[in-house]
Amino acid sequence: MTLVGAPTRRVFLKLVGALPATALLSYGCGSDGPRYLTDTERRVLAACANAVFPPDDSGPGAADLGAVDFIDTLLTAFEHDPPRLHAAGPFSGRTPYPADDGSASKRFPQDQFLEFLPLSRVQRAGWQLRLYGSRGTPGGGPNDEALGPVIGLRDLLRDGVAAAIAAFPMPIDKVDDSFLQGIYDYVPDEARTQIQLLVLQSLFSLPEYGGNRDGGGWRILHHYEGDSMPFGYSYIDPATGRILDRPGAPVIGPETTPDPEPMDDQIIGLFDAASAVLGGKRFY
Amino acid sequence: MTAQILGNAALDRFDALVIGSGASGGAIAAMLSRHGQKVLVLEAGPNYFPGIDQDSPTQPLPLFGNDELKLLHRFQIQPDPIAEPRTFRHQVSDGDRLAVGDYANFAKTVGGGATHADLKTPRFMPDDFRLGTILGAAATAGGATFVDWPVSYDQLEPFYLYTERLMGVQGAVGVDPQAGPRSGPYPMPPGAPMYVAQRVAAGIASFGYTMFPCPTALNSVPWDGRPACNDCGFCQSHPCAINAKGTPGVTTLRKALLTGNCQLWPETRVVRLLADGAGTTITGVEAILADGTRRTFTADRYVLAANPVEDARLLFLSATAGQALGNSSGLVGKNLMLHHGVNVVGIFEDQLHGHRGRGSTHAFTDFRVPSDRSRPVGGIVVVTTVPYLIQQALTYRAQFGQLGVKGALFKKMLRQARPRDRLLSLSMYGEDAPQPTNTVDLDPAVRDIDGIPVARLTYKPHDYEISAEKYYVPTMIDILGASGARFGAQAPNGDPPSSGHIMGTLRFGANPATSVCRPDGRFHDIGNLYGTGASLFPTSSGFNPTLTITTVATYVAASMVFPGSPERGLG
Numbered sequence: 001m002t003l004v005g006a007p008t009r010r011v012f013l014k015l016v017g018a019l020p021a022t023a024l025l026s027y028g029c030g031s032d033g034p035r036y037l038t039d040t041e042r043r044v045l046a047a048c049a050n051a052v053f054p055p056d057d058s059g060p061g062a063a064d065l066g067a068v069d070f071i072d073t074l075l076t077a078f079e080h081d082p083p084r085l086h087a088a089g090p091f092s093g094r095t096p097y098p099a100d101d102g103s104a105s106k107r108f109p110q111d112q113f114l115e116f117l118p119l120s121r122v123q124r125a126g127w128q129l130r131l132y133g134s135r136g137t138p139g140g141g142p143n144d145e146a147l148g149p150v151i152g153l154r155d156l157l158r159d160g161v162a163a164a165i166a167a168f169p170m171p172i173d174k175v176d177d178s179f180l181q182g183i184y185d186y187v188p189d190e191a192r193t194q195i196q197l198l199v200l201q202s203l204f205s206l207p208e209y210g211g212n213r214d215g216g217g218w219r220i221l222h223h224y225e226g227d228s229m230p231f232g233y234s235y236i237d238p239a240t241g242r243i244l245d246r247p248g249a250p251v252i253g254p255e256t257t258p259d260p261e262p263m264d265d266q267i268i269g270l271f272d273a274a275s276a277v278l279g280g281k282r283f284y
Numbered sequence: 285m286t287a288q289i290l291g292n293a294a295l296d297r298f299d300a301l302v303i304g305s306g307a308s309g310g311a312i313a314a315m316l317s318r319h320g321q322k323v324l325v326l327e328a329g330p331n332y333f334p335g336i337d338q339d340s341p342t343q344p345l346p347l348f349g350n351d352e353l354k355l356l357h358r359f360q361i362q363p364d365p366i367a368e369p370r371t372f373r374h375q376v377s378d379g380d381r382l383a384v385g386d387y388a389n390f391a392k393t394v395g396g397g398a399t400h401a402d403l404k405t406p407r408f409m410p411d412d413f414r415l416g417t418i419l420g421a422a423a424t425a426g427g428a429t430f431v432d433w434p435v436s437y438d439q440l441e442p443f444y445l446y447t448e449r450l451m452g453v454q455g456a457v458g459v460d461p462q463a464g465p466r467s468g469p470y471p472m473p474p475g476a477p478m479y480v481a482q483r484v485a486a487g488i489a490s491f492g493y494t495m496f497p498c499p500t501a502l503n504s505v506p507w508d509g510r511p512a513c514n515d516c517g518f519c520q521s522h523p524c525a526i527n528a529k530g531t532p533g534v535t536t537l538r539k540a541l542l543t544g545n546c547q548l549w550p551e552t553r554v555v556r557l558l559a560d561g562a563g564t565t566i567t568g569v570e571a572i573l574a575d576g577t578r579r580t581f582t583a584d585r586y587v588l589a590a591n592p593v594e595d596a597r598l599l600f601l602s603a604t605a606g607q608a609l610g611n612s613s614g615l616v617g618k619n620l621m622l623h624h625g626v627n628v629v630g631i632f633e634d635q636l637h638g639h640r641g642r643g644s645t646h647a648f649t650d651f652r653v654p655s656d657r658s659r660p661v662g663g664i665v666v667v668t669t670v671p672y673l674i675q676q677a678l679t680y681r682a683q684f685g686q687l688g689v690k691g692a693l694f695k696k697m698l699r700q701a702r703p704r705d706r707l708l709s710l711s712m713y714g715e716d717a718p719q720p721t722n723t724v725d726l727d728p729a730v731r732d733i734d735g736i737p738v739a740r741l742t743y744k745p746h747d748y749e750i751s752a753e754k755y756y757v758p759t760m761i762d763i764l765g766a767s768g769a770r771f772g773a774q775a776p777n778g779d780p781p782s783s784g785h786i787m788g789t790l791r792f793g794a795n796p797a798t799s800v801c802r803p804d805g806r807f808h809d810i811g812n813l814y815g816t817g818a819s820l821f822p823t824s825s826g827f828n829p830t831l832t833i834t835t836v837a838t839y840v841a842a843s844m845v846f847p848g849s850p851e852r853g854l855g
Contacts, residue, residue, distance in 0.1 A: 054691050058699060086360045089349025090525035098514070117347060117360075120330045120551050121574055125733045126359065126367030143369070146729040147384060150366065196681065204673035205353035220695075221673065221702055224639065227350030229525045232514025233640040234476045236505065243476045243504065243512075251476045251515045255635035255705075263633060263700045270697065271631050271771050273687055280773020283765035 034079040035072055036154060042068050044161045044172065044183055045195065051184035052199045059220040062199045062211075070202035070211030071195075075131060075154050080116065085127060087113040087208050094215075095231035102235030102244070109230065113208040153194065160191025222260040225249065290337045290394075290548040291325075291541040298324040298547075300844070301569060301583035303554045303598070306396015307830050308817030308837040309589035310532030313540035314450065315841035315853055323546045324583055325537070326571055328590070329361065329392030331550040332523070333533040336394065337541040342509055343534055348523040352672045355522050361393040361400060362386070367733040370593070371740045372780060375721070380728055380740075387741050388622055388786050390591045394550050395523075395533030397591065398830055401784070402519045402643055403501040403529055405453050405831035406664060407444050410437035410464040411654045412825040418654050426747050428717040429619060431822050434793050434803035437464050440835055443842070446854050447835045448499075450539075451530035452507045455499035462649040474645075475504035476515050480636050480708050481646035481667045487767030488648055491759065498647040498666060501530035501831070510534060513642065517671055520643035536834070550574070555736055557586070557602040557609055559810070566813050572734055585812045585844065588790070589837065592620065592819040596724040596789040597739040610807040615800050617724040617789050620741065621824035623663070624714035624749035625783035628760040630769030632706055638669025639704040644711075651712065651756050652826045660752035663713040663826025665760065669704060676703040708769070710760045713783060714753060715826040717746035724789050743780045753777075785829050790815035791822040804847065805840030816840045 037045065046063035055061035077083040091109035099105040119127065133152025134140040141150045164186040165172055172180060187195060202211025204218065206227065211217070218224045233251045237244050245252050263271075275282060300316050302309045305327040313323045335344035354360040363386070370389060371381035390397040416423045416431040423430035445468050448455075455470035474497035481495065488495045502519070503512045513519075513528040527534045540546040551574035558568040558580065568582040588595040596617035599608040608616045644666045651662030670676055680689075680697055689697060727740040757774050764772035792815065793799030796808035799822070801815040817833040820840075825832070842853025 051691060053695055056692055056695065058695065085358055086354040087349070087351055088347050089351060090345050090347070091349065113349065113351065117332075121576055122328075122367050122551075122553075122733055123330070123359065123364065126364030129366050129733075130364075141366075142731040142733055142735055143384075143729075146731075197678070200677040200681065201353055201357060201674055204677060206351055209353055218673070221698055224673065224702075224704075227518075228516045228640075229350050229518075230514075232516040234513075234515040236512055241505075245476075249640060250637065251478060251641040252482075254479060255637050259635055261700050263706070266693075267697055267700045268633075268770070270684060270687060270689060271701070274683060275631075275771040275773045277687075278773035278775075280771055281761055281765060282771055283769055 033073065034076040036075040037068070037072050040165075040172070041158065041161050042072070043177070044164060044180070045071060045157070047177060047180035048184040048187060048195050049199045049202070050177075051181040052196055053203060054181065060216060062203055064213070065203060065216045066211040066213040067199045067202040070205070070209055071157070071198050073210040074198070075157070077127065077131065082116045082118040083124070083127065084116050085119065086117040087206060088115040088117050089113055091229055092206065092208070092227050094226060095228055097230050098232070098235060101238055104231060111208070113206050156191050156194060160187050160195070163188050163191075288331070288550070290331065290550070291546045292544050293547060295322055295324070295545075295547045298322045298583035300324070300585045300587060301326065301581055302587045302589050303569065304396060304589035304591070304594075305394050305537055305548060306390070306532055306589070306591070307398040307833045309396065309587070310536030310540065311447070311450075311834045311837035312587050312589055312816060312841045313546050314536040315838050316845065317540040317543040317545035319845045319853065320545060321845065323540065324581060325540075325546065325548045326552045326554055326569070326581065327394050327548060327550050328553040329394060329550065331394040332361070333394055333538075336533055336538050337548070339542055343527050343538065345526065346523060346533070349525045350516060350518040350522070352518075352522075352674050355400065356672065356675060361391040361523070363389050363392050365389075369730060369732070369738055371727045371730050371738060373740070373742050374744045375742060381730070384730055387780060388593060390593070390786065394548070395531050395537060397784070399523045399531045399533060400521050401830055402521075403451075403531065403830060404644065404647070404666065404828045405448070405451065405499045405501045406460070406647070406827045407464060407499075408437070408825045408827050408832050409462050409652070412823065412827075413437050415654060415823050427719055427721065428746055428748060429720055430718060431793065431798070433822055435839065440839060441465070441467055442851055442854055443835045443839045444831065447831060447838055451501040451535050451831070451834065452503055452510070453499050453501050453530070453831070454504040456497055459494070459496035460649055461494050462652060470499065472504045472507055475500070475502060475513055476641060476645070478638070478641035478645045478669070480638050480669050483632070483636060483708065484667055484710075484763065484767040487763045487765075490766050491763060493648045493650040495646050495648045495667070497645060499831070500642065500645075502642060503528045503530070508535070515641045517639045517641060517643075520668075520671065553734070554598065555601060555734070557598060557813070559602065559604060559609055563604050563609060564810055566810060585814065587814045587816055588819065589816050592786050592789040593724050593739050593741070595815065595819045597726065600726045601736065610800060610809045610813060612809050613797055613800055615720070615791065615798070618720040618722070619718040619788040619791055619822070620722040620724055620743060621716040621718055621787040621821070622743065622781040623783035623785035623824060624716050624745060624753065625778060625781050626712045626714055626753050626757060626760075627775040628710050628757060628764060628772060629775050630708045630764030630767065631701075631771040632708060632769055635705045636669065636708055637705060638708070639671040643671055644668035651752075652715075660748070660755045661715055661826065662752045662756050663715050664828065665710050665712045668709045668711050670707045670709065671704050679703070708764070709775070710763060712756060712760065713785065713826055713828065714749045716781070716824045717748035718788060718791070718823055719746055741780060745781075785824070787818040787821040787824045787829060790819040792820040793822060804843035804850075814840060814844065
């Protein structure tokens with residue numbers, strides 16, 4: 001596979017110079033649960049996660065926010081009972097119950113997203129196929145003959161990482177984590193699509209799924225408060241019966257805080273280009 | 285989930301068996317059980333409403349939450365396209381199929397697809413029930429099959445009012461210029477108007493159009509033992525975490541279960557209707573239970589209330605002598621309608637905070653005036669937002685990845701161009717012309733996880749809706765400009781349309797040669813089988829269908845109890 005923009009072995013050797021000590025360390029993992037991925041696979045996936053969403057002055061990258069733990073938790077979902085696929089709910093305890101007057105009470109719910117729901121027979125069968133594929137499912141999939149076998153996500157990622165390592169222009173233990181981000185471009189298309197999807201899911205899903213560590217993914221996108229129940233954003237004023245905005249987080253009125261990061265010319269230029277592609281209009 | 289039998293588990297003989305527990309099935313069960321009929325409801329999906337059948341002042345909270353991952357990406361209630369795929373093609377000449385995946389699918393869960401709809405509940409307008417007459421020669425142009433409904437707005441009006449109270453609909457009278465007459469007020473006033481709606485109000489008014497708070501089955505005040513909505517921001521495509529939304533699981537279905545006349549089996553997939561030798565009487569249904577074993581259930585009468593695709597699929601799966609059950613008209617599975625969803629998106633430079641609130645609170649209907657033959661017939665236009673972060677990131681990645689946006693620039697784009705803050709959409713639910721060539725049947729080779737043939741959709745839009753799209757989209761974009769947007773453009777349409785509004789396949793009418801079911805919902809061919817809800821719709825209107833689905837189901841059920849005088853069922 002030829003990939004535009006991927007560094008050549010010669011360029012890499014010139015860039016990396018001597019091997020940093022950190023390159024040999026496995027990528028840190030906060031999960032004590034079961035693992036499917038090896039240390040090498042975790043390191044490569046962490047590099048890929050940071051290629052999708054890199055660390056910079058605005059905050060950490062996807063790897064530091066738990067993308068690899070999120071992926072490994074998914075891949076080992078069936079090693080838990082119930083499988084760690086659908087968090088229960090309805091509340092996380094990150095917001096309080098409202099008081100009778102609509103203000104915040106001092107009572108917080110338990111984090112019910114830490115519990116996971118049992119799967120139905122059909123749900124279980126679907127996820128079994130998605131994760132383990134026809135090859136890892138007794139009897140295979142129902143459409144192996146008509147459509148070809150389902151490749152399980154576990155195999156897809158393992159094989160994709162192995163292929164990327166093989167194609168990368170130098171041994172991965174010779175490069176540091178920053179340069180290893182380039183390996184993302186060597187991941188076969190189907191696996192790369194899945195990695196990208198999973199990384200974005202990890203960044204912005206509930207932290208109970210293993211990513212979005214401490215809500216860091218939400219914070220990077222500015223005043224996104226995450227799950228807001230049971231407090232919500234509006235309340236009925238008991239004195240007047242009117243529906244009112246909660247202070248600092250309006251539904252009805254305009255935003256009450258300054259724009260934390262307005263769009264700059266580069267971003268506006270992208271919309272200009274996209275609008276032209278779609279046959280839209282620029283109004284000013 | 286544990287597939288516990290819910291409701292009155294002691295019942296062992298049933299007047300009616302209802303397949304599906306959503307907007308239609310819940311309403312059927314509520315009306316029948318209210319009048320003493322013993323009802324068995326079989327639902328293919330799991331139950332996430334613990335205590336749904338327990339009589340308590342406030343219903344226990346559901347097992348949902350502000351959780352985009354499990355609802356939109358991990359198939360908690362949507363059918364998993366690996367386990368239960370559908371296939372799709374535009375036309376017969378495409379071959380067996382063009383694609384396999386998730387097409388026009390509906391949630392499979394106790395409460396059905398209404399569970400995660402945002403439940404905008406406008407009524408259809410009076411002209412929607414007589415489009416065959418209004419359109420005249422255009423009713424059959426290009427192969428379309430517009431017809432009048434066998435029931436009028438006036439006949440359904442008391443059922444609309446009843447259903448609005450049952451579901452708990454917020455709204456204001458006299459604000460929608462296209463709305464039909466009402467015999468009573470909405471149960472509750474409109475809720476919090478989202479800022480995004482106010483942001484476009486002047487722009488819409490500058491074109492002479494009338495924006496109004498869209499009727500919605502969501503509590504703006506405490507109602508029927510359920511709390512008021514607190515605008516948490518997870519209304520679109522998410523069930524409500526506090527039961528403020530008037531979904532079947534907290535309204536119709538729960539009421540049915542609390543009568544003591546109803547029994548509900550979750551995770552019970554009906555896979556075949558059993559008929560007598562002549563195919564004129566249903567004798568039972570075969571279902572696969574939660575543990576994978578099969579069982580036959582019986583009742584005096586049977587109601588198909590899954591959804592238009594699964595209803596038709598079941599009739600084909602139950603074929604005798606190669607012919608779908610109830611298909612002497614040859615119309616089973618035909619005239620599938622999906623609503624022609626058209627979206628224009630405006631980019632704003634100020635903060636719209638579309639993640640707070642119900643996702644969309646306002647609409648206008650000025651594009652839908654069927655009696656004005658000088659312009660195409662469009663649909664309701666709702667003002668809406670893009671509230672969810674994973675969805676936002678995936679959309680930006682797909683759209684701007686083509687422009688080379690990745691890595692640090694992608695991250696910056698997500699930070700600065702936060703879709704919930706910058707994007708505002710006008711979405712038109714364009715009427716989808718009924719066409720007998722748009723169909724549901726069985727795929728010849730693709731199977732679900734139980735080895736059962738899956739539904740195949742054959743669908744291609746008609747010039748009727750395409751001309752409406754071309755006519756109204758430029759105006760929709762200009763409205764965004766008049767509202768202060770810096771850019772405005774049409775988003776690519778879904779193929780097939782992804783509106784989530786699925787109608788037709790068992791159209792009802794008086795003539796057995798041109799319809800599958802009678803005006804009271806009973807099959808022309810089968811004396812104890814009924815269609816209901818959206819499956820019966822002969823035309824699709826241009827409004828969100830859930831209220832009319834529930835209303836038609838209530839009408840059908842009342843007709844089952846009081847043949848010829850269904851209004852008695854409302855008393």
